[in-house]
Every structure is written in C-alpha cells, then in structure tokens.
Amino acid sequence: MDIKQLEYLIDIAELKSVTRAAEKNFMSQSTLSREVKILEKRIGVNLFVWDNREMRLTEEGILYLNGARELLQEYKKGMQALERLKAKQHQVIHLILSPKVQYFFRSHIQPEFVRQFPHTSLEVTVRSVSMAEEYLEHGFADLAITATHTPEKFQSEAILLHREAYFLALPESHPAVSAIRNQTFSFTMLDQTPFLLTKGNNVFRKMEQDALSCNHFFPSITYEVETLHTIRKMISEGLGVGFLPEDLTKDEQLNLCFFPLKPAMHVSTILLLPRTGIHKNSTLALRQLILQKFLYFGKFNQQ
Known part of the structure; x- marks a missing residue:
C-alpha cells in the first residue's frame, strides 16, 4: 500500500463519505470504493461499515x-528532513559575465565546475562592466568576470585575469598599409574608408572612441557591428577597417594587417570579488577554478 492510499483512507474516515473523499481527490467514487475493497480483502478485515448513511470505522479500522x-x-517528517538536507546541499552562485568572456566561461569553466559541484546551480547574467560592479555592491552577485580598459578604477577587489593590446586592423590590400610600414601614415588616409565599430555602450566601443580621439580623427563613414568576430570577418572581406584585440590577430588566413595603436591601448579581463568577501565554499572553489583556467589558457576566444 502506498502513501497516497493511506491518505485516501484517512479522507474517507474524516469525511465519513466515499463520495466526498473521491471528490476531494479528483477521482470517481467507484475507483475509490474498489481501492478500499481490495485493501480489506488483502488484510482480511472490514475497515468501514455503513451507519445512518455515513461511513464509520470498525474497531479494526480504527486500529x-x-x-x-x-x-x-x-513519512512527512522524513520528507521534510530530506528537503532541508537538499536545500542545504543545493546552493546558487550568481555570476555576472561580460559578453567578451561568456563563451570561454561556458566552454572551459562551467562544465568542470558542474562536475565538481553537482548540487550547486550557476545563475549566469551577461552585463556590462558598470552593471557588474553595481550587482556586486548590492549583493545581487557573488562574482563577476568583466572587461575594462581602466582596471585601476574599481572599488571592488579586482584580480587581473588577462591583458591584451588593441590594434588597428586593415585588409592587406588597403593603400594605408604601405604608409604605416613606411611610417608615413596618418589617420586622415582612412577618411573615405568605412570604420567598423562595436555596437552599444561597452568597453570596446569606449576604447574605439578613445583611439580615434587620441589621433584627432573622426571618420566620415561608420558602421556599428554586433561582435568583434564579425568586425574581423568584414575587414578581411575589404568592407572597412577597425580595431581588434590581440586575441583576434592570430589567424593568418584572413589576409589582415595589424598595427599597434599610438598611444598604446589595452583591454583587461578581471575577476571582481565582493568587498564583503566570499563565504561559500562552492564560490571559493569557482574563484580558484577561474584563476586556474585563465592561467592555463593564457588567452581565450572572444564571442
């Protein structure tokens, strides 16, 4: 006999009616009556008798x-204890990622963490660097991995994970390539060339704007593009020029030329920690795994 059948019998005894007990449990009267008769036949006693149109427990039924x-x-006490244990074992880590690192995290860090901590859930939210610090400040996040070109400005504790230079990227066939190599280049040579800039208010767009401002150049033609990978592909197809981080300059098959910016500019990937510290073992383990993976890979593919 299962737990549900026990509840059916208790309902019949308390309601003194098979009909009302069946209605309470959303089943037919005949089905419930059959359950009772099967049980009575199995244990060899009558549990109920009719008394003035009500179902009354027999002496055996009372026992x-x-x-x-x-x-x-x-049973209910055991289930409650089990739920408390599961709740204690099951933790949630709220993590903020920048778009730059989410592919690397989901590919190289999250699977291993899930294997090590199967009872811990990772709630991942993709946000900008300013939102990441705000989430940490107000206790809405436990950790954040984000990109910035000004890591020294953070009030939260920040650990440098990766640093890379930014480059001006041009197709090999662009006339300005030879001028750059001959050190006769001026940004005005790119005035009629479309500049491919990242879309939105993010660290990459800020760096692009700073690079143009530092060189006192404001292109006549600009296009906003969703991802850095798309910008690289469009430049390789001769559709414009743009700025790319060092990690995206390694593919020699794209027929691109890359030149360091003057003044030099860098983007840093940092791990932000709450100022109140880390108090959960699983969060400490995730922090350590993040550091290990970035140290091992050195660099990562960006989305």
Missing part, C-alpha cells in the same frame, strides 16, 4: 487508521 496516521506523519 489500522491510527497506524496509518503515524506512518504518514513519519
């Missing part, structure tokens, strides 16, 4: 139902 109530109570 049986008292035991059923105790068993049901112990």
